[in-house]
Amino acid sequence: MRENPFYVDTIRNFRDRRYEYKGLNKVWKDKLSEAKASGNPIKIQEAQDMVVLYDSLQLVHKCILNSFYGYVMHKGARWYSMEMAGVVTYTGAKIIQNAHSLIKKIGRPLELDTNGIWCALPESFPENFTFRYNFMVYHFVIC
Structure with a gap:
């Protein structure tokens, strides 16, 4: 290379x-x-x-x-390069695991993969909200 x-x-x-x-x-x-x-x-x-x-x-x-x-x-x-493939797989898996644990605190996870998160949220959950997670800020709109 x-x-x-x-x-x-x-x-x-x-x-x-x-x-x-x-x-x-x-x-x-x-x-x-x-x-x-x-x-x-x-x-x-x-x-x-x-x-x-x-x-x-x-x-x-x-x-x-x-x-x-x-x-x-x-x-x-x-x-x-199995090393490169392994790093990508491990990183993706950790992101999905962390997202799953976060979603479980809020609602019910339905499907999580590298393309998105589908979950059932309680009716009381706000329509617009922002997550602050150490070094990143995620803004979500429920649709």
Whole structure:
């Protein structure tokens, strides 16, 4: 990998592009809110189309990035690394375990994976709330 950084550079490029699409998706969500406030149906439709486009593009890039992870676990892969695969698996598992223990304190976990959390919350739970967790802040909106 040191001689030919193709694999790492490719993953980095996909990751960076995914972040770009996520950022553009956020921009267009804001534009959609503005368009809805203005009541202009043409601008609303354009913003909705762009939100769908950028959300789809970031999701495709996420799937491709996940396949790169699967590749490093394949023994025939040029960049085979069980250590790298193990670190990714362990980190993902710890994130899910911590999320599960947090959700159990609030409501009933239904499904947790790397794509999201589904849970049943008590009726008294607020619609908008923020978690502060050491070095990160998560803002959630119940939908």
